[in-house]
Amino acid sequence: MEFKLMKGNEALAEAAIRAGCDAYFGYPITPQSEVLEYLAREMPLHGRVVLQAESEVASINMVYGAAGAGFRAMTSSSSPGISLMQEGISYMAGAELPALIVNVNRAGPGLGTIQPGQGDYFQATKGGGHGDYHLIVLAPATVQEMADFVYLGFDLADKYRNPVMILSDGAIGQMMEKVKFPDYVIPKKDKPWATTGKPANRPRNYITSLHILPEKMEVHNQHLEAKFKAIRDNEVRFEEIATDDAEVLLVAYGLSARICHKALDLARAKGIRAGLLRPITLYPFPYQRLQELADQVDLMMSVELNAGQMVEDVRLAVAGKVPVGFFGRMGGMIYTPEDVLQHLETIMQEQYVS
Amino acid sequence: MSVEEMVLPGNKEAALPATGCVQEEVYEMVYHRPATLVEVNMHYCPGCAHSLVHKLIMEVVEELGIQEQTIGIAPVGCSVFAYDYMDIDMQEAAHGRACAVATGIRRLMPEKYIFTYQGDGDLAAIGLAETLHAINRGENLLIVFMNNAVYGMTSGQMAPTTLPDMVTTTSPFGRDPMQSGMPMRMAEMVATLPGAIYVTRQTVNSANAVRKTKKALLKAFQLQQQQKGTSFIEVLSNCPSNWKMTPVESMQFIGEEMVKTFPLGDIKLPATTD
Numbered sequence: 001m002e003f004k005l006m007k008g009n010e011a012l013a014e015a016a017i018r019a020g021c022d023a024y025f026g027y028p029i030t031p032q033s034e035v036l037e038y039l040a041r042e043m044p045l046h047g048r049v050v051l052q053a054e055s056e057v058a059s060i061n062m063v064y065g066a067a068g069a070g071f072r073a074m075t076s077s078s079s080p081g082i083s084l085m086q087e088g089i090s091y092m093a094g095a096e097l098p099a100l101i102v103n104v105n106r107a108g109p110g111l112g113t114i115q116p117g118q119g120d121y122f123q124a125t126k127g128g129g130h131g132d133y134h135l136i137v138l139a140p141a142t143v144q145e146m147a148d149f150v151y152l153g154f155d156l157a158d159k160y161r162n163p164v165m166i167l168s169d170g171a172i173g174q175m176m177e178k179v180k181f182p183d184y185v186i187p188k189k190d191k192p193w194a195t196t197g198k199p200a201n202r203p204r205n206y207i208t209s210l211h212i213l214p215e216k217m218e219v220h221n222q223h224l225e226a227k228f229k230a231i232r233d234n235e236v237r238f239e240e241i242a243t244d245d246a247e248v249l250l251v252a253y254g255l256s257a258r259i260c261h262k263a264l265d266l267a268r269a270k271g272i273r274a275g276l277l278r279p280i281t282l283y284p285f286p287y288q289r290l291q292e293l294a295d296q297v298d299l300m301m302s303v304e305l306n307a308g309q310m311v312e313d314v315r316l317a318v319a320g321k322v323p324v325g326f327f328g329r330m331g332g333m334i335y336t337p338e339d340v341l342q343h344l345e346t347i348m349q350e351q352y353v354s
Numbered sequence: 355m356s357v358e359e360m361v362l363p364g365n366k367e368a369a370l371p372a373t374g375c376v377q378e379e380v381y382e383m384v385y386h387r388p389a390t391l392v393e394v395n396m397h398y399c400p401g402c403a404h405s406l407v408h409k410l411i412m413e414v415v416e417e418l419g420i421q422e423q424t425i426g427i428a429p430v431g432c433s434v435f436a437y438d439y440m441d442i443d444m445q446e447a448a449h450g451r452a453c454a455v456a457t458g459i460r461r462l463m464p465e466k467y468i469f470t471y472q473g474d475g476d477l478a479a480i481g482l483a484e485t486l487h488a489i490n491r492g493e494n495l496l497i498v499f500m501n502n503a504v505y506g507m508t509s510g511q512m513a514p515t516t517l518p519d520m521v522t523t524t525s526p527f528g529r530d531p532m533q534s535g536m537p538m539r540m541a542e543m544v545a546t547l548p549g550a551i552y553v554t555r556q557t558v559n560s561a562n563a564v565r566k567t568k569k570a571l572l573k574a575f576q577l578q579q580q581q582k583g584t585s586f587i588e589v590l591s592n593c594p595s596n597w598k599m600t601p602v603e604s605m606q607f608i609g610e611e612m613v614k615t616f617p618l619g620d621i622k623l624p625a626t627t628d
Contacts (some may be wrong), residue, residue: 022462023458023461023462025458031425049461049462051457052455053463054483054487055483056483056486057451057454057483057484058451058454058456058457058483058487061447061448061451061454061455061458061484062454062455062458062461063458063459064445064447064448064451064455065427065445065447065455065456065457065458065459065460066458066459066461066462067458068445068455068458068459069458069459069462069463071462073458087448088448088451091447091448095446116603124532175359195425195443195444195445195459196425196426196443196463197421197422197423197442197443197463198421198422198441198442198443199422199464200422204437204440204441204442204443204444205443205444206437206443206444206445206446207444207445207446208437208445208446209446210434210435212435212447330371348542
């Protein structure tokens, strides 16, 4: 297939159709409304279900129903809308329903602004709603990954019976880049737990996150935790750039990783041996690889479009072995590669890294 | 003792042992527990009508032979454990979200029979948006709305349907309409939406009323085959525990007090059926 030039949000929407998404339920919000618009136009042509819900609360619960019936279902929104979905997401994690949720992150808190931000890192990676659970969180940095991670996201959701979130941002969602789509897939329908109507030859299926007896609730929670451990053991994904001989390490995801890639080139041109680690899965987080790199580099700097969220995970990973600095901007303001380099040099001077 | 072992009128094998002077008689089966109702003790309080309405729904499912095609949704509330009692595939929904969950299932499985079973706090307070919009879209669903004028599961707080001056744990001096508004008449409200094809208010405080409620349920399930829109059956129900009444008193309260605010009968009938 040829390359196409597409917006990130539209590439994601097209990928949903190709990845076998049976149903999309959504509600308009900038900067992701293109997903709903694209699918409202295209899904019916493929005999799929698309519905504009009355709220994000309703759309996530429509996803719950469809996923519980065994179908590939997804929704997308942006930060305030994702906050409204947290109840439903928690219920889905509790009831072990596979589905894809896309957050095209804008800058907050509150109504915030419609420009790109990464302030939803904590919400996405630490659970977000009530109770002990995690989402598998994928962070695309290109329009190509906006498409690819839809396939990956649905597969991981089905594999672990857990909701998956694509945590993008307003820039990746709105920018146009070349993209090449993988082939159409027909997802396997092996979901014997789904509520498809009870035939005589099996017990009834029911979808629930309710376990009123604490003994049973604990067993269920332990089961979920075992699943999250398996996810941490098997699904960590990241990209490394110029880390072989790196002495200082930038850590950044999504849009920030693109800017850091350029900052890294600028640093190398000035003789600073900088490397970049880009987490692709924000949950599970690449703690182990960062731990290893802490033995190699003298300093790390987490670069985020927020007040410093992922930096806490980087510090957890290195456990004090090396200094971990932070550089960020907020409220939709985006740093330049030069800004990143300048801050890196400042931290290096402060930490006496030459 | 299981149903099979019981000595039932009309069950020839289990009939009383024949003696020389008693002739074996064959009786017609007039009542049996529906096989679609799981044979366990329900958690409902003594005298609560949830168990009765559960049974009516399961009788209809059995009589129509649609157990394999029926999916139920029970959200948070006393009936959240409905999946323990109804022998069909079910989904438990978050508080108020049953109609959104039902929409998600319905859109992907247009051929199934789908119903929600919701209380008044769930449907008329926290889930009002999901309820009205699902009906406005004319989702091909049956909504069973159990209205007992209180939040039962959380021990009797004021609901949107609590009667004026009715004492609850959160209206200890009686519901004051100046503070909390008047009770919401949901059946009348949803009947104004074009997506609603059949709207009726029934109760279960007498044998006759129970028969009428069952008839309404049967009609609503049959209407789903026509795929014309939403059926909404409001059932005036009781809550002896939180009303601080005996079961008999609570049934009398429905007939003497509740019906004044919530008049019984059909509010909207499908245009194209008899």
